[in-house]
Amino acid sequence: xxxxxxxxxxxxxxxxxxxxxxxxxxxxxxxxxxxxxxxxxxxxxxxxxxxxxxxxxxxxxxxxxxxxxxxxxxxxxxxxxxxxxxxxxxxxxxxxxxxxxxxxxxxxxxxxxxxxxxxxxxxxxxxxxxxxxxxxxxxxxxxxxxxxxxxxxxxxxxxxxxxxxxxxxxxxxxxxxxxxxxxxxxxxxxxxxxxxxxxxxxxxxxxxxxxxxxxxxxxxxxxxxxxxxxxxxxxxxxxxxxxxxxxxxxxxxxxxxxxxxxxxxxxxxxxxxxxxxxxxxxxxxxxxxxxxxxxxxxxxxxxx
Amino acid sequence: xxxxxxxxxxxxxxxxxxxxxxxxxxxxxxxxxxxxxxxxxxxxxxxxxxxxxxxxxxxxxxxxxxxxxxxxxxxxxxxxxxxxxxxxxxxxxxxxxxxxxxxxxxxxxxxxxxxxxxxxxxxxxxxxxxxxxxxxxxxxxxxxxxxxxxxxxxxxxxxxxxxxxxxxxxxxxxxxxxxxxxxxxxxxxxxxxxxxxxxxxxxxxxxxxxxxxxxxxxxxxxxxxxxxxxxxxxxxxxxxxxxxxxxxxxxxxxxxxxxxxxxxxxxxxxxxxxxxxxxxxxxxxxxxxxxxxxxxxxxxxxxx
Numbered sequence: 001x002x003x004x005x006x007x008x009x010x011x012x013x014x015x016x017x018x019x020x021x022x023x024x025x026x027x028x029x030x031x032x033x034x035x036x037x038x039x040x041x042x043x044x045x046x047x048x049x050x051x052x053x054x055x056x057x058x059x060x061x062x063x064x065x066x067x068x069x070x071x072x073x074x075x076x077x078x079x080x081x082x083x084x085x086x087x088x089x090x091x092x093x094x095x096x097x098x099x100x101x102x103x104x105x106x107x108x109x110x111x112x113x114x115x116x117x118x119x120x121x122x123x124x125x126x127x128x129x130x131x132x133x134x135x136x137x138x139x140x141x142x143x144x145x146x147x148x149x150x151x152x153x154x155x156x157x158x159x160x161x162x163x164x165x166x167x168x169x170x171x172x173x174x175x176x177x178x179x180x181x182x183x184x185x186x187x188x189x190x191x192x193x194x195x196x197x198x199x200x201x202x203x204x205x206x207x208x209x210x211x212x213x214x215x216x217x218x219x220x221x222x223x224x225x226x227x228x229x230x231x232x233x234x235x236x237x238x239x240x241x242x243x244x245x246x247x248x249x250x251x252x253x254x255x256x257x258x259x260x261x262x263x264x265x266x267x268x269x270x271x272x273x274x275x276x277x278x279x280x281x282x283x284x285x286x287x288x289x290x291x292x293x294x295x296x297x298x299x300x301x302x303x304x
Numbered sequence: 305x306x307x308x309x310x311x312x313x314x315x316x317x318x319x320x321x322x323x324x325x326x327x328x329x330x331x332x333x334x335x336x337x338x339x340x341x342x343x344x345x346x347x348x349x350x351x352x353x354x355x356x357x358x359x360x361x362x363x364x365x366x367x368x369x370x371x372x373x374x375x376x377x378x379x380x381x382x383x384x385x386x387x388x389x390x391x392x393x394x395x396x397x398x399x400x401x402x403x404x405x406x407x408x409x410x411x412x413x414x415x416x417x418x419x420x421x422x423x424x425x426x427x428x429x430x431x432x433x434x435x436x437x438x439x440x441x442x443x444x445x446x447x448x449x450x451x452x453x454x455x456x457x458x459x460x461x462x463x464x465x466x467x468x469x470x471x472x473x474x475x476x477x478x479x480x481x482x483x484x485x486x487x488x489x490x491x492x493x494x495x496x497x498x499x500x501x502x503x504x505x506x507x508x509x510x511x512x513x514x515x516x517x518x519x520x521x522x523x524x525x526x527x528x529x530x531x532x533x534x535x536x537x538x539x540x541x542x543x544x545x546x547x548x549x550x551x552x553x554x555x556x557x558x559x560x561x562x563x564x565x566x567x568x569x570x571x572x573x574x575x576x577x578x579x580x581x582x583x584x585x586x587x588x589x590x591x592x593x594x595x596x597x598x599x600x601x602x603x604x605x606x607x608x
Binding site: 013047065073092094097102 | 317318319320321343344346347350351367368369373374376377380381384396398401402405406409410411412447448
């Protein structure tokens with residue numbers, strides 16, 4: 001069980017030679033997701049040696065260009081490489097129309113199926129579930145309809161206590177799976193051995209919450225309570241709090257307040273405005289409210 | 305009078321870390337144009353230190369992603385920088401709908417006016433004219449409706465022959481403009497002095513033709529006859545001629561045959577497929593038909 005997050009871009013607004021708009025590659029137990037896809041994401045994927053073909057689902061937060069203008073290019077590139085497996089796109093209503101219009105006008109016929117899951121609810125929803133992971137929306141408060149996403153590992157199998165198991169001759173290797181699934185063991189003489197005596201709890205499932213873009217919005221706190229890792233946008237510093245309010249973005253201080261209220265384990269700050277040359281100020285400001293903070297950086301990999 | 309062309313990207317298909325899709329910046333007598341705008345063009349503009357705000361008109365050849373997926377991002381960036389002057393976009397029918405849909409869904413209100421000139425004719429048309437330059441379409445033959453563009457300087461003012469002008473006392477500096485415009489001079493005594501005795505011909509107007517993407521299409525030869533500079537796509541080498549035919553692209557040999565037939569002064573080859581690691585093979589192949597050939601390269605600047 002593991003989560004690995006790679007930051008492909010973490011700056012606001014327009015791509016520059018030294019700063020890419022939002023995109024993240026997330027692996028959870030061998031499922032591979034892309035979160036947001038600003039212009040240039042496919043180049044960032046190559047640069048950071050992420051294998052494109054692994055991505056099965058793309059989650060778009062909102063329809064501002066710095067979060068999705070790279071999507072149609074990536075979709076086209078997948079086809080150029082003769083992708084066969086279907087690709088699922090989650091995002092606000094409208095994303096299907098935009099993408100299909102561009103493909104239609106270019107007379108592009110994809111080599112694979114594109115499956116859109118358009119979102120419109122203002123309540124948190126379970127939007128994807130497999131045996132390894134669940135993904136929920138985190139409705140945010142921005143200038144357009146926006147969702148963050150919460151990725152939660154499923155609880156894994158119980159761990160065999162081999163010392164205890166080894167003592168019981170009746171237990172065969174073919175019984176192991178039942179034990180991992182939590183079943184009690186019944187000896188040939190009918191005696192029941194409680195599962196807890198033969199196994200231990202699985203490692204606690206990990207979780208990652210992506211929250212961008214949004215104003216300071218404490219309504220999300222119950223949704224992201226106790227997550228292991230929270231990415232929260234901090235476009236501005238407190239000195240520009242008025243601008244943050246006006247544009248419905250957050251300051252570093254507000255992002256860390258959310259982290260503190262939700263008692264997350266670690267906070268990553270990102271979506272920095274290009275007006276700031278010294279990004280260490282974001283860290284300094286956030287540390288006033290919450291201590292386990294890192295600044296996002298292109299190429300940063302965080303494993304939980 | 306001068307033309308300066310900067311290659312921002314010259315590779316086919318998808319952007320890579322070392323290869324950008326089609327885009328060119330063209331300056332003619334202080335008018336500034338962008339030709340095509342593949343994903344990542346705005347980063348290339350920054351990298352090559354082209355001042356964004358100078359661009360007044362953008363010419364899109366066709367609606368394949370590698371020629372326009374960077375357009376909406378660039379349009380958005382102009383607005384972020386509070387552009388005030390209107391921006392003109394020339395391109396195939398559909399470009400307005402795509403762009404406006406994306407701006408609408410992002411609730412983006414631009415700081416400037418966007419003026420679309422949608423093209424649909426299969427005949428060459430004059431699509432823009434100022435006192436310095438004329439722009440004509442060059443209908444090409446590709447899988448979707450595609451135009452190349454021909455940029456022609458206007459004939460400049462006649463040059464004063466100061467030795468001859470200085471000998472005639474009646475001529476005042478305020479008469480110079482009339483002479484540059486080709487008017488004869490009439491002395492106080494009524495004698496007419498022919499303009500040709502006082503001025504010489506202006507330098508011949510320069511011209512640049514952009515032809516991408518297209519199959520081998522000799523119908524364009526009369527349109528680009530004698531141009532000073534021709535950019536012609538050469539996606540493939542002759543060894544892949546079948547693929548060129550199938551995908552309606554050209555080989556280096558075909559591109560140089562067009563250059564030779566049109567008796568252009570210089571040919572630039574571009575839009576190279578990523579399948580070739582040794583691009584000097586394009587040059588070698590083209591030189592069989594035409595001798596003044598250069599390979600396009602990101603950052604290459606050619607002045608006429």
